[in-house]
Amino acid sequence: MTLNGWAQITLVLAAIIAAAIPLGRYIAALAEGRVRWLRPVEALFYRAGGIDPTAEQGWRAYAVAMLAVNAMGFLLLYLILRLQGALPLNPRGFEGLSPWLAFNTAVSFVANTNWQAYSGEAAISYFSQMAGLAVQNFLSASTGIALALAVSRAFARGSVGSLGNFWADFVRITLYVLLPLALVVGLVFVALGIPQTFADYVTATTLEGGEQLIPLGPAAFQIAIKHLGTNGGGFFGVNSLHPFEGPGALVTGIQIWAQAVIPFALCVTFGHLVRDARQGRTLLLVMLGFVVAATAAIYAAEAAGTPIMASLGVDLAQGNMEGKEVRFGLALAALFTATTTGASCGAVNAMFSSFTPLGGMVPLFLIQLGEVLPGGVGSGLYGILIFALLAVFVAGLMVGRTPEYLGKKVQAREIKLAMLAVLVLPATILGFTAVSMVLPMATASLAHAGPHGLTEMLYAYTSAAGNNGSAFGGLTADTPWLNTTLGIAMLLGRFAYVVPVMAIAGSLAGKVKTPEGSGTLPTHGPLFAGLLAGVILILGGLQFLPSLALGPLAEHFVMLAGKTF
């Protein structure tokens, strides 16, 4: 680790927080219907859909509308991927995807996961990229933010029972937040070297006389929303490592900024909506604390390199360089990795499979903690609010008092639903991993023997269920078994989680706001932050420790003993 490295990390984090505060206020104003500069465009959507944007919806109506638009998005994307051979803007003449792969990919993009069992430049047409995949990058992000706004309203309102209007939230977030940001960031990306063209791939004659086929495409705009929407699905197969997807250190810095700014901003939005900025600030600082700690852990592990490399005669001054690019450096690779896995983005600018065992364990553990640090756009906020409810519940148990959060009594129904949501992750991840490790047709996909092989499989289901979408390389994911089960894991991680969350929101929205008394546990400040962090670590993380002990931790000690597989 170097001082310069930490200066890079500090600068990017400062830029994220500096932008998150005004952006969070803007989204709060939007949620309250005070931002209307694109009214005519908005009206077009309402007229075409027969939507009354002022009609209030209860949690069921809100959730059903959300599920309907996602089902429709899935259907359209599945059709585009299957039929791409007959669709325009396909200069390489790519055929439609297999049903397994099209199912997996469509689920993946609708569920804001962007797990990719294909390589973009070798299988996906320009049309499928922009009109299929990129559209879902926007819409899955809007879905997450809309849900976060609905859940925020449950705490902001007293005994109303309604959570806003899904259609209005969904249309406004897309038009007023995501599209303008993506246009600006996309243009900056072009200026810094990311291609944006409909021209066919170019064949170059290299200096030594060889041929090199260089893929192109309308990449910059899609890559902008890929980060802003914490989607993470690369235009090119190797994601932000590709020199066209991550041409330099500034681009990678902007990508880190883009994938973390909205999740952090939504904490500020929450504080504004509940009329108590301290509440949002506390959540934000807990998230930030985890990101900094994770970055430090990854940076330290990767900068140290491995004793096996040293014994082979490699100079460890550059750290562990296998799977990393010279232009980014280790500091930005560490911060990128911590934010992309903490934020449920899943883009990568370094290959986790080649990380040191401990460096590779951090991104895995960050996803397992529930994707709330800072989490995906929207899903991070409603996820950490679930942990906040559990934290006040735990505190309430200690003193024997009915817990409250922001004046809302948290009772048996809410806690049962919260536990139901929180248990989706371990059940899905550990269940599927355990089954796959004894199925020959699943283990045939592994690239490594020894503990690294277990980590590959564990990471795949963790990434899918956590809706992260990053890959721990190596694993051959395009098989019927993995395409199907990873697809199911993505669906469970997104929708089986969100329905209980919406039920909690509906239940809380109907409750009166009790005024704060002398016995009320303050849910801001260092005491609560510590409690919340503890609950996230213990409730979110503990059940995964045995699997981590068998995977990355075992590999660490095997590595220290100098053993290879």
Added chain:
Amino acid sequence: MTGILRPAATTVVLFTALLGLAAPAAMTGIAGAVFPAQAGGSLLVRDGQVIGSELIGQAFADARYFHPRPSAAGSGYDASAAAASQQGPTSAKLADAVRERVAAAGLQPVPADAVTASGSGLDPHISPENAARQVPRIAAARNLPEARVLGLLQEHTEGREFGLLGEPRVNVLRLNMALDALR
């Protein structure tokens, strides 16, 4: 049911037209007008022929050229098959490959980037330390004084972006083009 299906269908279709067609088309138009070189892939042209992209690494085996990092993209620097080795820290395959590369690289210890594959397989850069070790070989093969090659290397060594971001590096293709242009 139609109360839900109609808004869901119209919203998805309208957004596909706006976000999937109109916006990227507009972006492509603006990008092509304002930043034509970058939008088209930062291609390098010599004597009317595309010889590569400034951003994409190329394979070099000739002793007269600076050599890039090992690559796992196809048979090496295949830009249509970008890939990492994906080998883990306890992989015997990786250890064997690195042992072989270290043996070929001469004096130990060897800079890490010289014997490890990048994550894209298309890394256009090498570290200045890696490049400096190659200077004597190139000077001998080209019959040039070492100081001349070293001077050229120093000219082509880029510092951190804005003096802060990333790491110092050398673009191998650009440096090799400059070598060819020497007389």
